[in-house]
Amino acid sequence: MADSTLKVPFFKASIGPEEENAVLNVLRSGWLTTGKEALSFEKEFAEKINSKYALCVNSNTSGMILAMEACGVKKGKAVITTPYTFVSTAACARHLGADVYFADIEKDSYSIDPDKIEKILASPEGKNVAAIVPVHIAGNLCNMKRIMEIAKKYQVKVIEDAAHAFPCKTTDGYAGVLGDAGVFSFYVTKTITTGEGGMVTTNNPELAKRMTVMRMHGMDRTTWDRYTSDKASWEYDIIESGFKFNLPDINAALGRVQLKKADLFDEQRKAHVKKYFNELGKLDFVKLPPDGEGNSWHLFLMRLDLTKLNVSRNQFAKELQSMGIGISMHFIPLFHFTYWKKLYPDFIPENFPQAEEKYQETISIPLWPDMTDEMIDYTVSCIKSLGEKYHV
Secondary structure (H helix, E strand, C coil): CCCCCCCECCCCCCCCHHHHHHHHHHHHHCCCCCCHHHHHHHHHHHHHHCCCEEEEECCHHHHHHHHHHHCCCCCCCEEEECCCCCCHHHHHHHHCCCEEEECCECCCCCCECHHHHHHHHCCHHHHHEEEEECECHHHCCCCHHHHHHHHHHHCCEEEEECCCCCCCEECCEECCCCCCEEEEECECCCCCCCECCEEEEECCHHHHHHHHHHHECCECCCHHHHHHCCCCCCCCCECCCCCECECCHHHHHHHHHHHHCHHHHHHHHHHHHHHHHHHHCCCCCEECCCCCCCCCCCCEEEEECHHHECCCHHHHHHHHHHCCECCECCCCCHHHCHHHHHHCCCCCHHHCHHHHHHHHHEEEECCCCCCCHHHHHHHHHHHHHHHHHHEC
């Protein structure tokens, strides 16, 4: 979030007069909830990533619950995901009464390890798994080809947590259409924003139909249809016990403008990343983040080589903040949180060495489209000066 007291905020949304006018037009239209703007946003987003279906929702969390429910995640079932993620990825399964099995991340990336996934599926507990939920941390894609092969072998669904992964284009397609379903986030810090919101994508008509019904109270007609068709607005049926996960037109209008700018934002972030790589790559105490095909560079995860520094990651981060650099941590692994430790007694750092190692070494530094060269130069100079201060 932007902080005016910082010399370099961790993030500042790129919002211009186009977004302001789009929202004002909705306010003046008299139709504020889910309607034609949301429908247009869905159509345009689906076209952008070549998905047959796209459903806008009020958060990535809502979208994940919809996708999991449609894929059969429920009491008595389980999902496999990574401990190196924001809590909502795993919490969504718990909301549906399911268990969560955790697989450590890869040695050389922040992505879930396919070998660890298969080890769980091959175990006796594996028969309970309904879905694998890989998380594309920072916009760098997981090994989806291998994950899909494993999913096919064990006949389970794959739901991509693509909260960070727009627009991630690969030779096999965009993130969000590589699995059975994909879920995006449009939270304020994401690559495009609706303030709060998200999108669920799928090429599976059965999943799309189920999620459409469950998104709005289990109702057989949308609000827009009820008030714009010839059929009486008060005539509808409740065919399931659904949720309230729709995205209002105010947010969708903002998203439509941001979607038009997505490629520009992508180019700007990648230009900043190139400069970071050029400058931080000269420092022996910095480990550059992994890169791969289609990386959307939502975050820049800078790792410290603590063998070359006599300072902890936390102290290094605090001193960066004191110098006016906005930083964050992505992520605190879930095994450090009280709820998850109580729920699963063997969910401890020792059983997830790669996730724990990355956590102890990683700081997220500023990366957003409108950053100036001066901001990047100042960020790098602060990192360099601290490295010189604590170098061994």
